[in-house]
Amino acid sequence: MQAISEPPPDFVDEAIEVHSRTASTVSSTSDIFQLVEENGRQYPNYGIHWYGLPVDHGEQERMARQHEHYRVSEGLLHVPIAYPPQRILDLGTGFGEWAIDVADCFPSAIVTGIDIAPVQPSLVPPNCNFEIQDMECFWDQADDTFDIIHLREPILMIRDWPHLFDQVKRCLKPGGWFEISCTHLAVQCDDGSVLDTSFLRYVVERLRDASTNLGMSLDCPLHFAQYFHDAGFGAVQTSTLPLPVTAWPTDPQLRAVGEVEHKNLASLSWSIGLRLFREAYGWPPHKTDAVMRLLRAELCALDYHPYYNRSVFFLRALISMPPAKRGFADTLCVGRNDRDGEGLSRKRPQG
Numbered sequence: 102m103q104a105i106s107e108p109p110p111d112f113v114d115e116a117i118e119v120h121s122r123t124a125s126t127v128s129s130t131s132d133i134f135q136l137v138e139e140n141g142r143q144y145p146n147y148g149i150h151w152y153g154l155p156v157d158h159g160e161q162e163r164m165a166r167q168h169e170h171y172r173v174s175e176g177l178l179h180v181p182i183a184y185p186p187q188r189i190l191d192l193g194t195g196f197g198e199w200a201i202d203v204a205d206c207f208p209s210a211i212v213t214g215i216d217i218a219p220v221q222p223s224l225v226p227p228n229c230n231f232e233i234q235d236m237e238c239f240w241d242q243a244d245d246t247f248d249i250i251h252l253r254e255p256i257l258m259i260r261d262w263p264h265l266f267d268q269v270k271r272c273l274k275p276g277g278w279f280e281i282s283c284t285h286l287a288v289q290c291d292d293g294s295v296l297d298t299s300f301l302r303y304v305v306e307r308l309r310d311a312s313t314n315l316g317m318s319l320d321c322p323l324h325f326a327q328y329f330h331d332a333g334f335g336a337v338q339t340s341t342l343p344l345p346v347t348a349w350p351t352d353p354q355l356r357a358v359g360e361v362e363h364k365n366l367a368s369l370s371w372s373i374g375l376r377l378f379r380e381a382y383g384w385p386p387h388k389t390d391a392v393m394r395l396l397r398a399e400l401c402a403l404d405y406h407p408y409y410n411r412s413v414f415f416l417r418a419l420i421s422m423p424p425a426k427r428g429f430a431d432t433l434c435v436g437r438n439d440r441d442g443e444g445l446s447r448k449r450p451q452g
């Protein structure tokens with residue numbers, strides 16, 4: 102592995118604070134600000150475990166497109182808070198788009214994004230800041246600090262979910278909310294059009310199998326309810342929606358969703374297997390690349406109707422809350438462009 106993008110030894114980005122006292126594989130501030138290069142992609146150099154996806158320019162474009170899509174179609178936040186939040190934490194903030202947009206929505210709140218990769222912008226709203234921290238370690242954040250903790254698309258990163266949820270609970274204020282949203286990468290199809298011999302099924306099954314073998318299963322959303330219960334959270338609210346994998350639905354809104362997802366998967370196919378298949382199966386990059394090319398060709402050519410399930414879970418740290426103030430909506434769905442008031446209750450894809 103070759104270290105790249107080395108900053109001056111004393112470089113510390115003003116918007117990014119480094120929490121190097123959390124255990125890590127690196128020892129100095131300058132190491133934390135390096136990325137490592139593998140097969141032409143760049144990865145974080147920080148954290149007790151390796152992360153499965155790159156954090157480079159190509160990934161930034163993918164995340165920006167996905168953020169914009171979620172912002173418009175789902176909104177930024179689903180938790181039913183009844184008073185303006187003061188402190189918000191975004192776990193695995195990536196390039197920081199969500200944290201920045203939420204800071205703009207709640208100017209009186211302080212929004213903190215944490216990540217193992219120093220890839221966030223310097224120009225941010227005054228109430229937004231970023232910290233380099235590994236959320237698989239013990240967090241620096243004090244007990245009972247946050248009104249809202251948020252985690253979106255946590256794939257190929259968490260080995261110990263119960264530990265993570267214990268920390269979420271510790272750092273939430275009494276009555277604070279936790280929201281986690283993720284896409285379950287398992288191919289669904291209601292009309293038999295996705296054959297068992299399809300490359301999509303082949304690739305997704307390999308990804309699920311590899312991630313499970315390596316201890317960071319893509320099936321983690323199936324276990325969240327149990328983990329939440331074990332961590333001592335109250336009732337969980339869940340909203341699960343179909344996410345068409347390509348632009349096959351006839352419904353125009355779902356078709357638009359499928360178009361974005363097709364681009365997302367095409368982009369992801371250049372990165373998601375590189376580390377995973379090497380670690381799980383010993384595949385060299387050219388083998389992963391060959392399989393992914395076949396997948397991309399199939400996605401363009403085939404008339405089939407696959408979808409994934411995408412879920413939003415939100416739950417609350419129990420204990421009494423301040424009474425709701427008059428004038429605030431019960432549910433804040435912040436930043437959503439509500440499509441004809443349809444909100445999250447999207448229709449299932451039609452065959």
Ligand SMILES: C[S@@+](CC[C@H](N)C(=O)[O-])C[C@H]1O[C@@H](n2cnc3c(N)ncnc32)[C@H](O)[C@@H]1O
Nearest residue numbers: 152193194195216217218235236237253254258
């Ligand atoms: C798929 S991106 C999601 C970005 C953002 N949540 C969003 O939805 O736009 C995942 C991010 O989590 C970060 N990450 C991975 N493992 C982490 C860890 N153990 N602690 C903190 N951040 C981590 C990665 O560096 C990457 O930026």
